[in-house]
Amino acid sequence: MKKPFGLLACVVLLCGFGFLSIAYGSRSIDLYTVWQAFAAFDGTSADHLIVRNTRLPRTLVAAAVGAALAVSGAIMQTVTRNPLASPSIFGVNSGAALCIIVAISVLSIDSQSQFIWAAFLGAALAAGAAYGLGSVGRGGGSPVNITLAGAAVTAFASSITQGIMLVNGRSFDQIIFWLVGSVAGREMPMLLPVLPFLAIGAIVCFALAAPLNTLALGEDVARGLGQRVGAVKLGAAAAVVLLAGSSVAVAGPIAFVGIVVPHIARFVAGRDHRWLLPYSALLGSVLLLGADVIARFVAMPNELPVGVVTALIGVPFFVWVARRDVHAK
Template identity: 55%
Template sequence: MAHKLKTVRNKWLGLAIGALIVVALMASSVVYGLTSITWSTALNAFTQFDGSNEHIIIIDNRVPRALIGAAVGASLAVAGALMQAITRNPLASPSILGVNAGASFAIVVAVTFFSVTSLAAFSWLAFLGAAVASLIVYVLGTLGREGLTPMKLTLAGAAIAAMFSSLTQGMLVLNEKALEDVLFWLAGSIEGRSLDMLGAVIPYIAIGLVGAVFISKKINTLVMGEDVAKGLGQRTLFVKAGAALLIVLLAGGSVAVAGPIALVGIVVPHLARFFTGSDYRWIIPYSAILGAILLLSADIAARYVIMPLEAPVGVLTAVIGTPFFVYIARREFNQL
């Protein structure tokens, strides 16, 4: 597929414009919502804080929400791009391959049976659940004479996601207290999250994003094919293992702070390729920018869909992403 930005200069310009859009959306996230806030009031909250209701909402709710939206959107998108690269599966994403469901399951188990409430513990549990789910899906996808194939990986991921989701729902039905504690989180939302929640996972998310940029050149070699990569001297197992670790950091960190938000990781990498082509040195940063744009836009829209109530942003991303997922799936199956 021909991409839109042909030259390096245009790609850098696209990144700069995308970054400006992210900043504009973060500012809009601070201003727009159920509580009417003017731009001057938002500015005064930082320069002349007076303890008013509007200023408290801005500092304690809207600013953390904007920062979390940008971080989670970027993380899920980059995790999806890495998954699609190392599996050579255009349908791969943290939600489709069960990574989000595994992270959710681990947290619900901890809340249900061990009454865990620590944000730091949530982070580690999300990473553990994401890693276990990834390992199970990979093992199932490699079974059989043909080895790992995109179709088998997708089916294994869907099965594991369904299993973990069913187990999670079953535990919540049996434990109403746990349901109350984690329902807001399981919906996939960034509303009501605090900077402390982001602070608990931002080191891991930062490592994942920076690591993805550094590994992008090796990913370019890997996607040429296993035999070609090995022929060029690449130790493909180490590259895949490194990418898998970054995926766990990004997806686990995102789920820990925002819950399982669906389909960002599958939609955004395809949009990045539309602009940049197949070079992962550009796909990774474009995925981060576009992921932040998508999640921030969806979160702002979610405030108005059923006002005065708010829809979880995960619902909006599912509505946006499902038709795109069906399109990609139909295109890939028609090519078989």
């Protein structure tokens, strides 16, 4: 019974951080005014307009992106049997961002719906490249090899991105928006086009919860139990591409959420994916909402991109997980 109560606690925590995200920033708004903005909206009130048109979309984007990145990280860690796996480490985020940047600066595309398809293409290509490179040669397919290949793909995509920025300076302002990762200035028309893809990715992930429990025992054991390992991996890869690609399309390549949250969720909920994935989704939303609230106050009256805050949180955690994994071996 502890796990359902834990989920309920996560929901309460998410609601609390959601309120903080809506109420606080460069202009603080009291609880009654926030309530009135929804219950009795006044189109002439500056506070009501800020709540409805600025902070609510920003909060929903942060919650959706945080959940998507956390769930995709949990899936990747299970499938690759690598505690450091995440969309940012394996180059998925960087590949998606690169394709969006090419769409903006080279193809002069400025449609959100086209950004989505560019992000999916980049995420799929980067994931395939990281897995393919990591599977070649001696010890192919090992967690270390795939992690190194993902780092190489990330570095390559980032280098190409920097090159595009230097060559095509006129698009710098647009490109920098995607590079750092931010939920500031997001509006509902930016979130709505990616919601169907986020929903499909989430449905696939939760449908794979039981098969992922079997796969976590090892591929040989899973096959011995009648598991179609190839189909499970393919479904998991498709879900990660949908979730990570959608996240980058709306908020840019926000790093480390996919590493940090699954480990916290695993500590709280255990390794059963029927619980791990819901916990990861809720805690991912909480983490990104909390990081966004912090980002508003660290450099007042200016704001930091939320990707900077998640990096400050995630880098020490990444080092700790890496050192723990090395010592465990």
